[in-house]
Amino acid sequence: MKPITESEALFKSARQLMPGGVSSPVRAFKAVGGTPRFICRAAGAWLEDVDGNRYVDYVLSYGPLILGHAHPAIVNALTGTIRRGTAYGTPTRREITLVRLITTLLPGMDMVRLVNSGTEAVMSALRLARAWTGRDRIIKCTGNYHGHADSLLVQAGSGVATLGLPDSPGVPESTVKNTLVVPYNDLAAAEAAFGAHRKRIAAMIVEPVAGNMGVVLPQKGYLQGLRDITRAHDALLIFDEVMTGFRVHPSGAQGLYQVTPDLTTLGKVIGGGLPIGAYGGRRDIMALVAPSGPMYQAGTLSGNPLAVEAGIVTLEKLQEPGIWSRIARQTARLARGWKSRAEAYRIPLEVAVAGTMFGCFYTDQPVIDWNTAKRADTTRYAGVFHALLERGVHLAPSQYEACFVSSAHDDDVVSHTLDAVDAALADEAG
Numbered sequence: 001m002k003p004i005t006e007s008e009a010l011f012k013s014a015r016q017l018m019p020g021g022v023s024s025p026v027r028a029f030k031a032v033g034g035t036p037r038f039i040c041r042a043a044g045a046w047l048e049d050v051d052g053n054r055y056v057d058y059v060l061s062y063g064p065l066i067l068g069h070a071h072p073a074i075v076n077a078l079t080g081t082i083r084r085g086t087a088y089g090t091p092t093r094r095e096i097t098l099v100r101l102i103t104t105l106l107p108g109m110d111m112v113r114l115v116n117s118g119t120e121a122v123m124s125a126l127r128l129a130r131a132w133t134g135r136d137r138i139i140k141c142t143g144n145y146h147g148h149a150d151s152l153l154v155q156a157g158s159g160v161a162t163l164g165l166p167d168s169p170g171v172p173e174s175t176v177k178n179t180l181v182v183p184y185n186d187l188a189a190a191e192a193a194f195g196a197h198r199k200r201i202a203a204m205i206v207e208p209v210a211g212n213m214g215v216v217l218p219q220k221g222y223l224q225g226l227r228d229i230t231r232a233h234d235a236l237l238i239f240d241e242v243m244t245g246f247r248v249h250p251s252g253a254q255g256l257y258q259v260t261p262d263l264t265t266l267g268k269v270i271g272g273g274l275p276i277g278a279y280g281g282r283r284d285i286m287a288l289v290a291p292s293g294p295m296y297q298a299g300t301l302s303g304n305p306l307a308v309e310a311g312i313v314t315l316e317k318l319q320e321p322g323i324w325s326r327i328a329r330q331t332a333r334l335a336r337g338w339k340s341r342a343e344a345y346r347i348p349l350e351v352a353v354a355g356t357m358f359g360c361f362y363t364d365q366p367v368i369d370w371n372t373a374k375r376a377d378t379t380r381y382a383g384v385f386h387a388l389l390e391r392g393v394h395l396a397p398s399q400y401e402a403c404f405v406s407s408a409h410d411d412d413v414v415s416h417t418l419d420a421v422d423a424a425l426a427d428e429a430g
C-alpha cells in the first residue's frame, strides 16, 4: 500500500469547505478513525484512490452498484442517452419501461411515482399514508433508517410506544410527536402501540430486512404479523425497500417473505448508481397522488432520463438467467469464509446474509434488534476495518452498515478478500 498523502491533503482542504469534509456523514470515517480514501476511479469490484492504491469495494455506493462500477452496459446506455439531452421536464417512453419492470418484479407495486432519492420516496409515502387514512401517527422501529426526513429521525425511546424524541437538533418536537418507536422483531410491542393509539395510526413503516443497524433478518412470522396487525387496525403497512429492493431477492423482501405491503419505497439499485427513488403500491391508494388525486408531490428532475436508463439496464441485467443467484452465491461464500476464519481465531462473530448483502457483528450473542446490535464490539470492527483497508479491501466505515456484493465480485475477488480477512483476523486475535 502506498502512503495516502494525497487523500490526507484533500481531506484537510475538504474539511475547510464542507462540514466534516464530506457530502454524507458516514464517509468521514468517524466511527473507525483515520482518513477516508479519496477515490478517483472505479471499475468492476475495484476502487482506485488518488494515491494509486486499489481496493475491493464492499460499499458499492452503499448498495446501488449491484453490477459493479462502470459496467459497460450502463456506460454505453448512459453515453447514448446523454447525447440526446439530460432532462426534458416531460414524460418519456423510458419511464414506462422502468416502472413496468418494477411493477412486474415486485408483488406489491401496482403503480409507481419516481422521485430523486430514498429519503424523498419515504417522505412522500408517509404523506400518502396520512392522506389515505386521515390519521397522523406513524410507527417505526428502533435502529431502522428511512432517510433523513424530519418525522423519521427518531430512534430513541425503548419501551412500547413511547412518543418519539428527535435524534437531531433542528427536528421540531411537534414533528416527531406523531412518530412512535418500537423495537424491531417485536410483534407484541407493535401490537401494544396500535392498541394504545387506536384509530390514530396511519402506517407502520419497516425495513423488511434491516440493513442500517448492520444486517438484521426478520424473525419467522414478524413481517406477516405486521401485515395482520396493520390490517386489523385499518392502517397501512409500508416496506422501505430502498436497500432491500432487488438486493435480498429479485422480487424484493416482499417476494422473498411473501408478505405484500400496501406501499413500498425504493431507491439505490433502481438507479444503478444515479440518483433516484420511487414509491408505489396499491392502485387505489396511488390514485390519491397528484395530478390524479389531491396529495401533492412533485420534482423538477424526477424521472430523470439518465437515472431511469441506468436503472433499466440494471434491472434488465438482473433478469438474465443466473446473474442474481451468482451474486448471492458469492455473498454466501464470503459470509461462510469470514465466519470460519473468525472461528479459527476464536473471535466471536455473528454473520447475517440476505441475498446479495451481508453484515458482520463482533459479538457472541444473536442480533435481533437495535439493543442486541449495539452490544457488538465496535472497537474490534474498527481494527478489522483498518487491517482490511491496508490489505486492499474497503468495507463501510461503520459496524452498522451492510456489506454489498456485485456481479463483478468473481471467484478471484472473493478469494483475495478471504485471504485478506484471514490476515486481518489473525492480527486482531493478536
Ligand SMILES: *Cc1c(COP(=O)(O)O)cnc(C)c1O
Pocket: 116, 117, 118, 119, 120, 122, 145, 146, 147, 148, 207, 211, 212, 240, 241, 242, 243, 244, 267, 268, 277
Ligand atoms: C439509503 C436508505 C434510505 C435513504 O435513501 P437516500 O437515497 O440516501 O435518501 C432510506 N431507507 C433505507 C432503508 C435506506 O437504506
